Amino acid sequence: MTPRGAEGRRPDGAAFVIGAALVALGALLVWEGGRIPNKQGYAGVGPGDVPWLVGWVLVLLGFGTVWEGWRNPAPPRPRQQAVPLVWLLGGMVVMVATIHWIGFVLGATILFTCAAAAFGERRFGLAVVSGLVLGFIIYGIFDVLLQLNLPAGPIEMLIFGR
Numbered sequence: 001m002t003p004r005g006a007e008g009r010r011p012d013g014a015a016f017v018i019g020a021a022l023v024a025l026g027a028l029l030v031w032e033g034g035r036i037p038n039k040q041g042y043a044g045v046g047p048g049d050v051p052w053l054v055g056w057v058l059v060l061l062g063f064g065t066v067w068e069g070w071r072n073p074a075p076p077r078p079r080q081q082a083v084p085l086v087w088l089l090g091g092m093v094v095m096v097a098t099i100h101w102i103g104f105v106l107g108a109t110i111l112f113t114c115a116a117a118a119f120g121e122r123r124f125g126l127a128v129v130s131g132l133v134l135g136f137i138i139y140g141i142f143d144v145l146l147q148l149n150l151p152a153g154p155i156e157m158l159i160f161g162r
Helices: 013-035 049-071 082-102 104-118 124-145 154-160
Strands: none
Touching: 013 049, 082 104, 104 124, 104 154, 124 154
16 A cells, blocks of 8 residues: 555655654653652642643654655655764763863853854854854853852853852
């Protein structure tokens, strides 16, 4: 049986894998949400209700993804390029490994520069300056304004005195 509107094309295998993962994750949330003691307050909603609800929504989305993958096979996908993935993963690894020594701002700058390179930006100076500006803005909002402690390095201690 050929899916409607796709003569000669097979159903989308990626949609089946993604749909199965969504159903499995949703079923896990429904199961675990049911195990939480449900001490409902005056509103009749307890702590187990939200995971239960999110789990059922994920199960429905998983079945919907499988259904769409069967009905509308995807066109051929382009070949995955490894270099952008290496840039992104490398930036994340370096940031996680060094953030406690160099601080949040420099860690965010490294990650931003690597992400920009992964998306094709070759003006590294512009990417570094943009990363520094965004890092300072984010650090200022979270650490100074909201008082949620982010790792401080030499730059943060020099500017913010922490």
